[in-house]
Amino acid sequence: MRNIHRQLxxxxxxxxxxxxxxxxxLLLGHKTLALEKDADAVxxxxxxxxxxxxNGLARTFIIDGIGYDLFPVSWERIERMADVKDYNTTCLxxxxxxWARNEDxxxxxxxxxxxxxxxLRNPQYMHERGKKWLxxxxxxxxxxLFEERLYKVREHAGHICDLLSIAVAFANLCYFPHGQTNxxxxxxxxxxxxxxxxxxxxxxxxxxxxxxxxxxxxxLIRNTKAxxxxxxxxxxxxxxxxxxxxxxxxxxxxxxxxxxxxxxxxGDPINAYIWCxxxxxxxxxxxxRFAINDIDIMSAYAANDLGDFRKRxxxxxxxxxxxxxxxxxxxxxYKTVAEFLETN
Numbered sequence: 001m002r003n004i005h006r007q008l009x010x011x012x013x014x015x016x017x018x019x020x021x022x023x024x025x026l027l028l029g030h031k032t033l034a035l036e037k038d039a040d041a042v043x044x045x046x047x048x049x050x051x052x053x054x055n056g057l058a059r060t061f062i063i064d065g066i067g068y069d070l071f072p073v074s075w076e077r078i079e080r081m082a083d084v085k086d087y088n089t090t091c092l093x094x095x096x097x098x099w100a101r102n103e104d105x106x107x108x109x110x111x112x113x114x115x116x117x118x119x120l121r122n123p124q125y126m127h128e129r130g131k132k133w134l135x136x137x138x139x140x141x142x143x144x145l146f147e148e149r150l151y152k153v154r155e156h157a158g159h160i161c162d163l164l165s166i167a168v169a170f171a172n173l174c175y176f177p178h179g180q181t182n183x184x185x186x187x188x189x190x191x192x193x194x195x196x197x198x199x200x201x202x203x204x205x206x207x208x209x210x211x212x213x214x215x216x217x218x219x220l221i222r223n224t225k226a227x228x229x230x231x232x233x234x235x236x237x238x239x240x241x242x243x244x245x246x247x248x249x250x251x252x253x254x255x256x257x258x259x260x261x262x263x264x265x266x267g268d269p270i271n272a273y274i275w276c277x278x279x280x281x282x283x284x285x286x287x288x289r290f291a292i293n294d295i296d297i298m299s300a301y302a303a304n305d306l307g308d309f310r311k312r313x314x315x316x317x318x319x320x321x322x323x324x325x326x327x328x329x330x331x332x333x334y335k336t337v338a339e340f341l342e343t344n
Contacts, residue, residue, distance in 0.1 A: 004063060009044045012070060013099045015057065016047070023054040025075070026109055027099040032090050032177045038066065044098060046073045046091070048109070075108075082115040084129045087166075089175040092116055120173050130170035131228055133163045134221075141221055144214060153210040160217045161201050164224050168193055171231060194220075194227035241290050243327040249286055250320055251332060253279065257317050264310040269303040276301070276313065283316060294319045 009029065016024050030045035047057060049072045059070045073091065081092035093116055100106040119125055137160050144156040165183045169175050172190045176183060184198055200220040207213045256279045263272035280298050287295035300312035324331060334340040 005043050008063075008068065009098055012044045012047075016099060020054055020057050021101070023049065023051045024057065024099075025050045025101050025105040026097055028073075028091075028109075029096040029098045030091055030094060032094045033179050033181075044070060045095065046071050048073055048075060048078065048105070050101065078109070078112055082112040082119070084116065084119050084126065084170065084175070085132075088179075089116070090177045090179065093175065094177050120175075123173065126170045126173050127228070127231060130167040133167040133170070134224060134228060137163050137167075137221055137224075141217060144217065150210050153213055157204050157213045157217050160220065161204055164197075164220060165201070167224060168197065168227070171228065192227075192231075194223040196223060197227075241327075243290070243324055243329045246286060246290050246320070247324045247329045247331055249282075250324060253282055254317070256282075257313060260313050261310055264306040264313075267306065269301075269306060272306055272309065273301060273303070276309075279313075283320075287320075290323060292319060292323050 012027055016027060025048040027047045028045050029043050031043040034043060047054065047070065049055065049057075054072060057070065058072055059068075061068055077086060078092055080086040081089055092113060095109075095113075097106055097109060100109075119129075140156055140159055140163070144153060144160070147153050147156065162180055162183070165187060166176065168187065168190065172192055174190075176186060178186075184201060187193055187198055187201075197220065200216055200223070204213055204216045204220065207216060256275060259275045260272055260279065263269075263275065276297055280295075283295045283297065287293070294316060297309075297313050297316050300309045302309060321331070334343065
């Protein structure tokens with residue numbers, strides 16, 4: 001096996017030098033995704049093309065039952081790996097240059113490896129990258145909820161475990177050099193892991209019932225989201241908030257409160273509910289920014305009794321108005337249109 005890999009690496013270099021010298025920037029070796037029994041000191045993996053003609057170098061073939069794939073990866077994708085925006089981070093982080101067209105190409109690749117390492121040392125950046133995978137998993141789970149085919153539910157469940165594991169690794173400023181292999185072992189030695197993450201990962205993979213798998217996936221996603229929420233920087237709350245911004249927001253949104261009061265008075269639970277969903281989202285965001293904690297309106301909703309719901313909306317609105325006024329900002333408010341016209 002070792003002799004085969006060395007021969008194939010030499011073949012790839014000779015092929016480039018004889019037919020594609022000006023069409024290929026780099027030939028890279030990469031072995032961390034290979035099975036341990038198949039890995040070698042030198043394993044050719046992929047190349048970075050300089051021209052479209054380099055597409056002719058791409059090959060897939062089988063030797064003694066083992067598949068090989070020599071494939072192109074663009075500089076643009078390598079840059080995404082450097083910014084931790086590609087699934088296969090290891091293809092940059094653990095690659096070895098086997099051949100370079102020139103020193104500039106070599107140094108460009110090495111600098112991108114350095115950029116990856118710098119990003120891995122940036123907790124805030126890696127936290128945000130981890131949250132991106134959490135968002136992706138939420139989309140996959142939405143599809144899974146409506147999926148009835150057993151094989152697709154199981155496939156989606158596996159993707160959820162894998163991508164959430166990547167998110168957790170990013171929160172720990174690392175990635176999986178061996179891809180999907182032995183993720184649980186790698187997770188078990190990480191400093192920060194969501195509650196019951198490994199237990200749920202195992203349960204999802206071994207659960208035969210698709211509906212139970214869906215419930216377990218939900219719990220794994222929920223725990224991971226709570227994990228990331230707990231790691232959020234308090235810097236998201238304005239240290240010195242400008243309450244004139246909050247006043248401007250309130251002057252725009254106060255009509256939504258009026259709509260809710262109207263539909264409550266009309267005894268229309270559907271319109272009251274839907275409009276308050278929009279308002280609740282806004283209240284969450286702006287309340288967090290300005291350290292206003294009394295923001296829960298929707299918990300008071302009851303379709304058959306809108307009175308308490310209306311009162312709760314009024315209390316939250318009053319809290320925002322009070323916060324604006326107590327911080328020295330006067331709402332741009334008029335009793336009549338004549339007063340407005342006279343003043344403006």
